Amino acid sequence: MAGLSFDLVALQLFAGLALGAIYVLFAIGLSLIFGMLTVVNFAHGAFYMVGAYAGLYVLMLGGNFWLCLFAVPLVVGLFGLLVERFLIRPLYGRGIDYPLLLTFGLSYVMVELVRIAFGKTGYPFDTPEILQGAVNIGVGYFPLYRLFVIGATAAVLLALWLFLEKTSFGLIVRAGARDPQIVRVLGVDVARVWLIVFGIGTAIAGFAGLLAAPLQGVIPEMGATILAEAFVVTVVGGMGSIGGAVLAGLLVGVVVSMTSLIAPEMAKVSIFALMAVVLIVRPQGFFGRAGLLS
Amino acid sequence: MTRKMIKSAPITRRRVLATVGAGAIVAASPFRINLLQAEETPIKIGFPVPLTGPYGTEAQDQVRAAQLAIAQFNDAGGLSGRKAELVVRDDKLNPGEAATRTLELVEKEKVNFVVGSLSAAVQLAINNVTKERGIIFNSISQSDAINEAADFSKYTFHEALNPHMTSGAVGRYAFSKFGKKVAFLTADYAYGHEMVRGFLEVGKAFNIENLGDIRHPLGTSDFSTLLPRIQALKPDILCISNFGRDQQIVLRQATDFGIKKTTQIIAPLLSHASRVAAGPQAFEGVIGGCSFYWGIEDKYASTKAFNEAFRKMYDGKLPTDYGALGYGGVRTVLSAVKDAGSVDTDKVIAAMEALKYDYYKGPQYYRKCDHQSVQSVLVIKSKSSNMRNESDVFEVLSTDEPNEATLRTCAELGHKA
Numbered sequence: 001m002a003g004l005s006f007d008l009v010a011l012q013l014f015a016g017l018a019l020g021a022i023y024v025l026f027a028i029g030l031s032l033i034f035g036m037l038t039v040v041n042f043a044h045g046a047f048y049m050v051g052a053y054a055g056l057y058v059l060m061l062g063g064n065f066w067l068c069l070f071a072v073p074l075v076v077g078l079f080g081l082l083v084e085r086f087l088i089r090p091l092y093g094r095g096i097d098y099p100l101l102l103t104f105g106l107s108y109v110m111v112e113l114v115r116i117a118f119g120k121t122g123y124p125f126d127t128p129e130i131l132q133g134a135v136n137i138g139v140g141y142f143p144l145y146r147l148f149v150i151g152a153t154a155a156v157l158l159a160l161w162l163f164l165e166k167t168s169f170g171l172i173v174r175a176g177a178r179d180p181q182i183v184r185v186l187g188v189d190v191a192r193v194w195l196i197v198f199g200i201g202t203a204i205a206g207f208a209g210l211l212a213a214p215l216q217g218v219i220p221e222m223g224a225t226i227l228a229e230a231f232v233v234t235v236v237g238g239m240g241s242i243g244g245a246v247l248a249g250l251l252v253g254v255v256v257s258m259t260s261l262i263a264p265e266m267a268k269v270s271i272f273a274l275m276a277v278v279l280i281v282r283p284q285g286f287f288g289r290a291g292l293l294s
Numbered sequence: 295m296t297r298k299m300i301k302s303a304p305i306t307r308r309r310v311l312a313t314v315g316a317g318a319i320v321a322a323s324p325f326r327i328n329l330l331q332a333e334e335t336p337i338k339i340g341f342p343v344p345l346t347g348p349y350g351t352e353a354q355d356q357v358r359a360a361q362l363a364i365a366q367f368n369d370a371g372g373l374s375g376r377k378a379e380l381v382v383r384d385d386k387l388n389p390g391e392a393a394t395r396t397l398e399l400v401e402k403e404k405v406n407f408v409v410g411s412l413s414a415a416v417q418l419a420i421n422n423v424t425k426e427r428g429i430i431f432n433s434i435s436q437s438d439a440i441n442e443a444a445d446f447s448k449y450t451f452h453e454a455l456n457p458h459m460t461s462g463a464v465g466r467y468a469f470s471k472f473g474k475k476v477a478f479l480t481a482d483y484a485y486g487h488e489m490v491r492g493f494l495e496v497g498k499a500f501n502i503e504n505l506g507d508i509r510h511p512l513g514t515s516d517f518s519t520l521l522p523r524i525q526a527l528k529p530d531i532l533c534i535s536n537f538g539r540d541q542q543i544v545l546r547q548a549t550d551f552g553i554k555k556t557t558q559i560i561a562p563l564l565s566h567a568s569r570v571a572a573g574p575q576a577f578e579g580v581i582g583g584c585s586f587y588w589g590i591e592d593k594y595a596s597t598k599a600f601n602e603a604f605r606k607m608y609d610g611k612l613p614t615d616y617g618a619l620g621y622g623g624v625r626t627v628l629s630a631v632k633d634a635g636s637v638d639t640d641k642v643i644a645a646m647e648a649l650k651y652d653y654y655k656g657p658q659y660y661r662k663c664d665h666q667s668v669q670s671v672l673v674i675k676s677k678s679s680n681m682r683n684e685s686d687v688f689e690v691l692s693t694d695e696p697n698e699a700t701l702r703t704c705a706e707l708g709h710k711a
Contacts, residue, residue, distance in 0.1 A: 008522060008523065008526045011522040012522050012523070015518050015522055016519060018518060019516055022516075120350055121567065121570070121571050122539070122571035122572070123571065124575065124576070125573075126573060127575070132550075134551055134552035140526075141551065141552050142551075143547075143551055143552070145550055146518065215516070215543075215546070215547065215550075216515055216516070217571065217573075217576075219539070219571075225513070225515050226515070256519055257519040261519075261523060264508050264510055265482045265509045265511060267510070267520075268511045268514070
């Protein structure tokens with residue numbers, strides 16, 4: 001085996017951050033929905049998968065990847081709105097387990113419907129031509145497309161931050177998350193706020209699925225694996241904390257990457273080992289509020 | 295409640311599949327009237343394959359082609375009118391599940407034979423059950439261990455290639471052409487380990503330098519953290535020993551990392567279904583092995599006949615590598631039944647050992663000591679242009695003709711002379 005040169009370690013660190021960016025993108029939607037609506041969205045992986053298939057569909061209709069970047073979040077977000085309005089809303093106030101079971105079942109239905117519509121075999125999803133190949137980032141070659149994913153994730157985070165911190169609607173969202181009762185008393189339609197938040201969360205999931213498609217192709221089950229990993233990210237970051245999801249997502253990416261360098265066969269386990277350690281030291285995660293789940 | 299939901303999904307699929315399959319046979323068969331006359335119970339072949347999971351596509355191909363073998367047997371009159379039937383079960387690519395399903399097939403379904411599986415560890419689990427119960431098992435998935443004395447029994451047959459044969463053929467081709475510095479990226483389970491062992495074995499003759507073997511867990515969806523290290527090793531050849539979805543993803547991501555520019559990627563086994571699912575971009579230029587490719591129909595009449603029959607049964611679709619194994623696995627057992635004139639286990643074993651057959655890929659036979667099917671290995675390269683049809687995805691570079699010399703010897707496997 002070649003020695004651990006500085007360049008290799010640096011490149012490995014970078015690969016970890018790039019991997020982390022995908023976790024972050026997936027987990028922020030999950031965290032947003034949980035933080036605001038207290039809905040543990042087990043269908044998040046299915047929305048992610050739908051995003052990839054929606055992208056495929058747009059391409060089949062003759063669109064290009066850049067069009068997908070706008071069309072897919074829109075379509076998946078709208079789908080999310082319908083799901084919230086007609087399936088999840090009737091369950092508010094019945095505790096955390098009802099929406100959890102509903103979204104769990106929903107994910108099975110969605111995967112099965114996609115299997116019927118598109119078949120069980122996967123589809124290729126080519127990397128857009130302009131983003132193919134690798135570029136030298138100083139310490140070695142890194143795929144251009146993964147750099148694009150990092151940039152896109154940063155853009156989504158920035159937009160989300162601006163939306164939540166700088167708009168009056170964002171102010172209502174944050175207040176609604178803290179104390180929906182008071183916000184309602186102030187005359188705000190909280191139901192509408194939650195509807196939109198769920199839509200945004202699913203739109204981000206769809207966007208993440210689209211970005212992942214050129215990395216691994218498209219199959220109906222693609223959401224299942226990442227869902228487990230994303231829950232680790234949200235738990236480590238603190239359920240419901242977007243900042244926590246960002247930090248934990250990057251950390252998980254780096255931990256996986258560094259483990260891969262030393263003991264590749266342990267890479268998958270390292271994610272769960274990290275979660276165990278964090279839960280022992282800080283049960284609510286990095287930025288989690290205690291008692292959210294009770 | 296949630297548990298019920300999880301369990302009911304595969305059962306429904308299985309039922310649909312079985313119904314469709316049975317319907318197709320009845321509809322296709324000119325002898326369907328015989329079904330009503332035949333009072334005897336059918337000859338049942340248990341068929342555990344991973345319908346769900348990362349090898350699901352390949353498993354469905356196996357089922358389709360196996361149904362063709364059953365249909366042909368029945369159309370030809372069965373065993374003096376006694377028909378055959380395929381009993382498919384989903385082993386979920388899990389050795390425990392496979393053992394349970396196989397036990398169920400033997401005890402409850404009372405199957406006469408078992409054919410199937412698509413993973414080294416799973417077929418060993420099935421083999422444990424069948425050899426204990428004295429049921430013939432014809433494995434259609436790669437394994438080296440199954441031929442070794444410790445796992446082998448007189449009931450064990452192996453229609454598939456084994457890793458030693460596959461990696462031998464691909465290694466002999468690649469090591470003489472692309473360089474001596476070889477790095478390995480390997481799925482961390484029996485199949486991967488056996489492939490690497492095979493490559494290192496054949497590599498001795500070419501003095502290859504082993505730069506390192508990086509192992510990844512089965513079912514990895516992102517290889518980006520493993521690839522920088524491989525790049526740093528600067529290999530002439532990168533040998534990727536994994537399969538199914540893992541293979542699709544790693545080839546795609548290795549392409550993104552630009553590894554193909556400096557390194558020839560080889561894989562012991564390239565799956566037709568994976569190549570179709572991942573597209574030409576990811577597989578571009580990759581060289582590997584396989585047991586069957588429909589394109590050899592120009593060379594063998596049996597391949598042409600198999601392709602035609604498959605096309606007819608499945609709307610013009612062409613069979614794939616693992617599909618062909620499903621066909622071969624079932625057809626050899628049923629041929630032996632016919633030769634033996636009985637489903638009696640010992641008589642069928644003797645008939646299988648005596649078979650010299652050419653059903654889909656040129657001449658084959660089962661070696662006496664380990665029941666390994668001695669057969670050709672194709673070395674293939676993924677195509678990305680000039681494709682004749684949607685199944686035209688590989689180009690056959692060379693063929694290792696059937697030869698016992700490319701197998702490990704009976705003594706090496708621990709069989710007494």
